[in-house]
Amino acid sequence: MKVLKFGGTSVGSAESIQNVRTIVSRIEGPKLIVLSAMSGVTNILVRINENLKVGEITEAEELISELRKKHLDLVDSLIPTDNATVINHVNSLFQKFLEILQEENSENAEARIVTFGESVLTYIVSAYFSSKGMDNLLLEAKKFMHVPNLENPDTEKVGGLLGHYLKDKIESDIYITQGFVRTDKFNRINTLKRGGSDYTATILGAAIRAEEIQIWTDIDGFHNNDPRYVEDTHSLSHLSFEEAAELAYFGAKILHPQTVSPVIDKNIPIYLKNTFTPDLPGTKISNELSHTRFKSDFSER
Ligand code: ADP
Ligand code: ASP
Ligand code: MG
Numbered sequence: 001m002k003v004l005k006f007g008g009t010s011v012g013s014a015e016s017i018q019n020v021r022t023i024v025s026r027i028e029g030p031k032l033i034v035l036s037a038m039s040g041v042t043n044i045l046v047r048i049n050e051n052l053k054v055g056e057i058t059e060a061e062e063l064i065s066e067l068r069k070k071h072l073d074l075v076d077s078l079i080p081t082d083n084a085t086v087i088n089h090v091n092s093l094f095q096k097f098l099e100i101l102q103e104e105n106s107e108n109a110e111a112r113i114v115t116f117g118e119s120v121l122t123y124i125v126s127a128y129f130s131s132k133g134m135d136n137l138l139l140e141a142k143k144f145m146h147v148p149n150l151e152n153p154d155t156e157k158v159g160g161l162l163g164h165y166l167k168d169k170i171e172s173d174i175y176i177t178q179g180f181v182r183t184d185k186f187n188r189i190n191t192l193k194r195g196g197s198d199y200t201a202t203i204l205g206a207a208i209r210a211e212e213i214q215i216w217t218d219i220d221g222f223h224n225n226d227p228r229y230v231e232d233t234h235s236l237s238h239l240s241f242e243e244a245a246e247l248a249y250f251g252a253k254i255l256h257p258q259t260v261s262p263v264i265d266k267n268i269p270i271y272l273k274n275t276f277t278p279d280l281p282g283t284k285i286s287n288e289l290s291h292t293r294f295k296s297d298f299s300e301r
Pocket of ligand 3: 007254
């Protein structure tokens with residue numbers, strides 16, 4: 001089994017999601033797909049929470065209408081015909097989401113709100129794949145992503161929960177699930193912190209002993225410097241687990257800081273690839289020795 005994670009920009013528009021489908025269809029064998037919310041959506045959900053905290057309900061409702069329209073438009077673009085069932089389901093997800101706003105003192109309302117982007121998008125992508133004849137199974141990550149300790153996830157436990165959850169489900173070659181969400185020590189919905197879908201991918205990769213993890217994003221791998229601030233950076237073909245962990249930990253935005261840790265002991269390689277230029281090699285993170293000069297390049301920052 002391979003784990004494929006697609007980040008926000010990779011699922012940020014109908015065109016990008018069509019790219020994702022092509023990429024997925026070209027990868028052989030069974031796949032577990034982890035999706036982020038569409039780019040920008042989690043930021044809007046964070047704003048909704050802020051509005052609610054200060055009692056600005058109307059502003060929150062306006063933002064929710066904006067999100068509803070964005071996702072309904074996405075359904076229309078991806079599934080232009082015979083989409084009534086999907087539209088109805090998306091509407092019902094938003095209806096339930098609005099009900100969270102009515103709850104008084106709900107302790108985990110904030111986390112349920114901020115993880116909603118992943119829930120609605122995975123449903124739409126699953127329905128889109130089905131409409132194109134790509135059979136798939138949508139999995140509810142909150143049923144198995146039990147991560148009480150953010151620093152040290154028990155991947156055996158997650159694997160056991162996933163196995164139990166899948167027991168009465170049909171087998172599939174394509175599983176789709178939500179990044180970012182976890183349940184905490186109180187069994188409540190919580191998050192893996194911003195950018196956490198990368199971490200979902202490696203926790204699940206370790207849990208199912210995946211043969212590899214592919215993290216698909218909007219850049220052709222780990223660059224020798226932060227391309228947002230430095231000109232003429234280039235992609236590094238290979239990094240060791242330790243190098244990648246160190247760079248992520250010290251803030252290279254391309255990876256959530258803890259992404260690498262769950263897979264080091266199990267020696268599962270991570271490939272960083274660009275959804276928009278899938279034929280470029282990207283970066284391989286593994287236990288092979290790397291010959292890159294990343295340290296000196298990074299020290300120029
Ligand atoms: P995703 O939404 O797919 O998770 P992110 O925005 O979290 O993507 O991460 C990809 C972005 O990380 C790139 O577009 C790039 O601007 C930024 N980035 C920062 N440092 C690096 C680096 N060293 N190498 C590559 N990208 C980097
Ligand atoms: N959607 C979440 C965020 O924006 C998680 C992720 O994209 O990795 O932080
Ligand atoms: Mg990210």
